[in-house]
Amino acid sequence: MKVPFEELKSVLKQVLLKNSFSGSKAEICSDIFASNSRDGVSSHGLNRFPVFIDYVKKGLINIEAEPKLESAHGSVEIYDGLTGPGMYNCTLGMARAIDIAKNSGIGCVVMKNNNHWMRGGTYGWQAAEAGCIGICFTNAIAGMPPWGGKEARLGNNPLVIAVPRKEGHIVLDIAMSQFSYGKMQEYEWSNTELPFPGGFDEDGALTKDPVVIRKNKSALPIGLWKGSGLALVFDIVLAALGGGRSTADITRSGNEIGLSQCLICINQENLHPEQINDIIRYTQSSAPLRSGDTIRYPGENTLKTSNKNLKEGIPVNEEVWEKVKNMR
Amino acid sequence: MKVPFEELKSVLKQVLLKNSFSGSKAEICSDIFASNSRDGVSSHGLNRFPVFIDYVKKGLINIEAEPKLESAHGSVEIYDGLTGPGMYNCTLGMARAIDIAKNSGIGCVVMKNNNHWMRGGTYGWQAAEAGCIGICFTNAIAGMPPWGGKEARLGNNPLVIAVPRKEGHIVLDIAMSQFSYGKMQEYEWSNTELPFPGGFDEDGALTKDPVVIRKNKSALPIGLWKGSGLALVFDIVLAALGGGRSTADITRSGNEIGLSQCLICINQENLHPEQINDIIRYTQSSAPLRSGDTIRYPGENTLKTSNKNLKEGIPVNEEVWEKVKNMR
Numbered sequence: 001m002k003v004p005f006e007e008l009k010s011v012l013k014q015v016l017l018k019n020s021f022s023g024s025k026a027e028i029c030s031d032i033f034a035s036n037s038r039d040g041v042s043s044h045g046l047n048r049f050p051v052f053i054d055y056v057k058k059g060l061i062n063i064e065a066e067p068k069l070e071s072a073h074g075s076v077e078i079y080d081g082l083t084g085p086g087m088y089n090c091t092l093g094m095a096r097a098i099d100i101a102k103n104s105g106i107g108c109v110v111m112k113n114n115n116h117w118m119r120g121g122t123y124g125w126q127a128a129e130a131g132c133i134g135i136c137f138t139n140a141i142a143g144m145p146p147w148g149g150k151e152a153r154l155g156n157n158p159l160v161i162a163v164p165r166k167e168g169h170i171v172l173d174i175a176m177s178q179f180s181y182g183k184m185q186e187y188e189w190s191n192t193e194l195p196f197p198g199g200f201d202e203d204g205a206l207t208k209d210p211v212v213i214r215k216n217k218s219a220l221p222i223g224l225w226k227g228s229g230l231a232l233v234f235d236i237v238l239a240a241l242g243g244g245r246s247t248a249d250i251t252r253s254g255n256e257i258g259l260s261q262c263l264i265c266i267n268q269e270n271l272h273p274e275q276i277n278d279i280i281r282y283t284q285s286s287a288p289l290r291s292g293d294t295i296r297y298p299g300e301n302t303l304k305t306s307n308k309n310l311k312e313g314i315p316v317n318e319e320v321w322e323k324v325k326n327m328r
Numbered sequence: 329m330k331v332p333f334e335e336l337k338s339v340l341k342q343v344l345l346k347n348s349f350s351g352s353k354a355e356i357c358s359d360i361f362a363s364n365s366r367d368g369v370s371s372h373g374l375n376r377f378p379v380f381i382d383y384v385k386k387g388l389i390n391i392e393a394e395p396k397l398e399s400a401h402g403s404v405e406i407y408d409g410l411t412g413p414g415m416y417n418c419t420l421g422m423a424r425a426i427d428i429a430k431n432s433g434i435g436c437v438v439m440k441n442n443n444h445w446m447r448g449g450t451y452g453w454q455a456a457e458a459g460c461i462g463i464c465f466t467n468a469i470a471g472m473p474p475w476g477g478k479e480a481r482l483g484n485n486p487l488v489i490a491v492p493r494k495e496g497h498i499v500l501d502i503a504m505s506q507f508s509y510g511k512m513q514e515y516e517w518s519n520t521e522l523p524f525p526g527g528f529d530e531d532g533a534l535t536k537d538p539v540v541i542r543k544n545k546s547a548l549p550i551g552l553w554k555g556s557g558l559a560l561v562f563d564i565v566l567a568a569l570g571g572g573r574s575t576a577d578i579t580r581s582g583n584e585i586g587l588s589q590c591l592i593c594i595n596q597e598n599l600h601p602e603q604i605n606d607i608i609r610y611t612q613s614s615a616p617l618r619s620g621d622t623i624r625y626p627g628e629n630t631l632k633t634s635n636k637n638l639k640e641g642i643p644v645n646e647e648v649w650e651k652v653k654n655m656r
Contacts, residue, residue, distance in 0.1 A: 072433075073433040073595070073596055073597070074403075074431065074432035074433030074434065075402075075403055075432050075433045075434050076433035076434050076594060076595075076596060103402065104402035104403050104432065105400075105401040105402030105403045105404035105436070106402065106403050106404050106434055106435075106436045106592075107434075108433070108434045108594060133565060133568065133569070145614055145617065146611045146612075146614055146623045147623065148616060148617055148621040148622055148623040148624070149611075149612075149614030149615065149616060149617055149621070149623045150614060150615050150616065150617040151613075151614040151615055152614075153610060153611045153613070153614045154611065159558075161558075161561045161565065163561070163564050163565060163568050170561060170564055172557045172558065172561045174551070174554040174557065174558070178551055178552070178554075196534075196552060200617065204617040204618045204621075206524075221551075222550050222551020222552075222554045222555060223502070223506055223549075223550020223551045223555055224506070224524060224550075226502040226506075226550045227550060227551055229500045229502065229625075229626040230487075230489075230500065230502070232607070232611055232625065232626070233489045233491065233498060233500045233626060235607055236491050236498055236604055236607055236608075237461060237489065237491060239600055239603040239604055239607060240461065240491050240596070240599040240600055240603070240604055241461070241594070241596055241599070242600075243598070243600040243603055246603060246606065246607045246610075247607070247610075248606055248607055248610035248611075249606075251610075264434075266404060266436060266569065267401070267404075268401055268404060268568070268569055269401070270571070271568040271569070272567055272568055272570075272571040275567040275568070275571055275574060276564055276567055276568055278574065278576055278577075279560070279563055279564055279567060279574045279575070279576055280564075282481060282574075282575075282576035283474045283477075283481045283482065283560055283576075284474075284477075285479075285481070286473055286474055286477030286478060286479040286480075286481045287477065287478055287479055288476060288477060288478065289473065289476055289477055289478040289528065289532040290532045293476040293477070294476055295474045295475065295476040295477045296476070297557075297560065298557040298560070298561060
């Protein structure tokens with residue numbers, strides 16, 4: 001079943017308003033959830049929405065909070081998110097980073113004590129739409145063992161890097177785990193193994209079995225020891241700058257709330273668009289590895305999916321859609 | 329054979345002075361090459377030195393160049409490295425980024441038209457020694473196929489992230505390829521396969537065979553499609569900000585010269601050291617994957633090696649050491 005973007009957004013907004021969200025918060029949050037579904041990331045769009053509302057009802061998300069400036073040193077500002085809606089706080093955070101960058105070339109906003117930002121790419125697209133380069137990362141609850149260990153101690157701590165471009169922004173949005181737990185669950189449901197090793201089995205060997213990996217919380221970091229180091233360092237940078245809760249704190253608390261995000265924005269008049277296009281052409285000029293393989297730049301598929309869904313409607317899981325409509 | 333740090337540095341400095349380096353450039357460059365060997369990275373230390381001198385003699389490195397400010401927008405400054413010594417230009421670049429960050433919280437310096445920066449970690453340690461967080465990346469000649477392709481189109485484009493800490497700085501220094509070509513050559517020489525897949529064979533399957541990977545220039549990006557995207561995006565950000573030569577330009581020219589680097593520095597009074605130490609303790613509290621496995625934070629091993637080599641002398645390849653001594 002397919003639903004027009006405006007209808008999806010409108011229903012989500014009504015549910016948020018019914019749950020006492022202010023008009024402007026309901027507008028921003030419904031737009032982000034609907035856009036995530038539009039861009040093909042329904043796991044952080046419609047499908048995540050009921051969980052979000054459940055967190056609101058449980059009081060884990062403070063819907064009245066507005067991010068509060070805690071300290072500023074030049075172009076670096078630290079905000080306390082006061083456990084408000086994560087995607088709302090991060091949208092305001094990136095907007096502020098953009099403002100700083102427009103004035104000073106580069107701006108850095110750290111949002112601590114915040115909730116899940118949903119799809120990190122959201123803030124990359126936001127920077128790119130403003131004509132700026134965006135670099136963002138977040139911490140998360142532990143789901144990966146560090147390299148050499150077997151117990152989950154690292155978050156999947158996604159990284160986003162965005163560069164604006166007339167023909168379509170370049171937006172990289174990657175978690176530090178090779179596969180997300182959501183993706184591994186899909187493989188488990190369809191009773192198939194992962195296309196590449198995605199974690200460790202009990203004997204410490206790499207495995208493609210999603211059941212074993214999910215049971216042991218032994219997801220594989222990208223690039224083995226390298227992604228393990230990256231995930232750790234993102235958490236350390238966030239704690240160093242903001243002093244907020246680390247993956248250790250979040251995991252010990254048992255709930256994935258009170259996260260930290262770093263939103264960096266760079267603004268320059270001339271972003272050398274011809275040079276960027278030459279890089280993309282050169283990269284895509286490689287012969288395919290296997291016949292039929294395509295080489296995509298980060299964000300290419302998102303844009304294609306977004307345009308298709310805007311035209312044809314957004315595919316929705318009917319059960320979730322009915323459930324959400326009844327929440328109005 | 330082992331050589332004291334000061335002796336190694338002194339010999340390298342004499343060779344540089346004999347090759348018409350100014351006193352201050354010879355001091356900075358010899359210190360970096362000797363420090364790289366001291367820290368266990370002789371591939372970018374003593375062992376690389378003869379190649380560096382060869383490039384100087386061929387006129388590929390302009391030893392008289394001083395980086396020239398091309399444009400400044402607030403806290404973002406673009407420099408033309410005028411094909412000077414890469415490690416010299418990047419040291420000055422990071423020093424400038426540190427200065428900007430001390431004044432404005434965050435500074436970003438892009439060095440274009442530069443040469444190889446040798447070990448990227450150098451500039452991470454430099455930022456950390458100044459009490460700052462450092463984020464650096466570079467582009468490089470193509471040596472990896474993009475995801476879905478079989479011809480090399482991406483550089484290994486290393487990333488460095490450093491956070492200062494009294495007990496030992498955290499310094500992550502990772503290339504976007506799972507194994508470097510130097511490391512794969514070592515495996516080939518010792519006639520052993522890689523411990524994990526490191527590239528593709530002719531049929532597009534992952535392989536641990538260093539001979540096949542080196543022949544096809546089919547090194548594997550970390551995290552498969554994810555590292556492919558990261559390497560591409562670093563090159564794009566560098567080209568967007570500086571307008572310098574991309575991996576495409578460098579590869580088409582046939583020589584790995586005229587690279588670009590981005591050096592970002594963040595300065596904050598309180599970097600929450602207790603929070604950082606708690607993260608490291610928590611991460612290292614995981615049970616080992618296999619008996620005897622250890623969990624290290626990025627930079628831990630470098631510091632250990634550095635301290636050991638300062639005390640006991642730096643292990644050198646005798647053949648290279650004799651050769652370099654005769655270059656004085």
